[in-house]
Amino acid sequence: PEPVNALLAAYYVPEQLTHEIRQRIDAWLRSYLVRIRAEKVAPQQRRAAMHAVNPKFVLRNYLAQLAIDDAHAGDYAKVNELLDVLRTPYAEAAGKDELARKRPDWARHRAGCSMLSCSS
Numbered sequence: 001p002e003p004v005n006a007l008l009a010a011y012y013v014p015e016q017l018t019h020e021i022r023q024r025i026d027a028w029l030r031s032y033l034v035r036i037r038a039e040k041v042a043p044q045q046r047r048a049a050m051h052a053v054n055p056k057f058v059l060r061n062y063l064a065q066l067a068i069d070d071a072h073a074g075d076y077a078k079v080n081e082l083l084d085v086l087r088t089p090y091a092e093a094a095g096k097d098e099l100a101r102k103r104p105d106w107a108r109h110r111a112g113c114s115m116l117s118c119s120s
Contacts, residue, residue: 012102014068055089063099064111 008014017025037047057083067078085093093099107113107120 010102012108023024051090056092057085057089057096060103062103062107062110062113065110068112079083 007029008017011017041049063082065080067082070076070078081096082099085096087098103114
């Protein structure tokens with residue numbers, strides 16, 4: 001598939017990407033492919049270098065809000081789970097991939113899960 005099509009899953013509302021934006025993404029990806037071919041670095045080495053500087057786990061608003069909701073009810077399991085993975089955000093954590101995913105659609109308009117005010 002074209003590079004831009006593989007990237008669309010990273011966007012929350014890919015159908016909102018204009019033709020111009022898709023073309024710019026595609027051009028950037030193609031230039032990146034040219035660069036990595038020229039550098040001749042093994043894919044495993046490139047992947048390790050990227051993983052060393054890009055955390056797998058980041059505290060997302062919806063995850064924090066779910067943990068807060070449970071904590072208010074006296075259940076701190078989600079708080080502890082988040083603390084565990086966030087202590088080593090660059091490391092793999094078996095069975096925790098759901099904590100690395102983008103915000104689910106159900107959280108898009110839920111208070112505390114998508115956008116926060118200045119006072120939040």
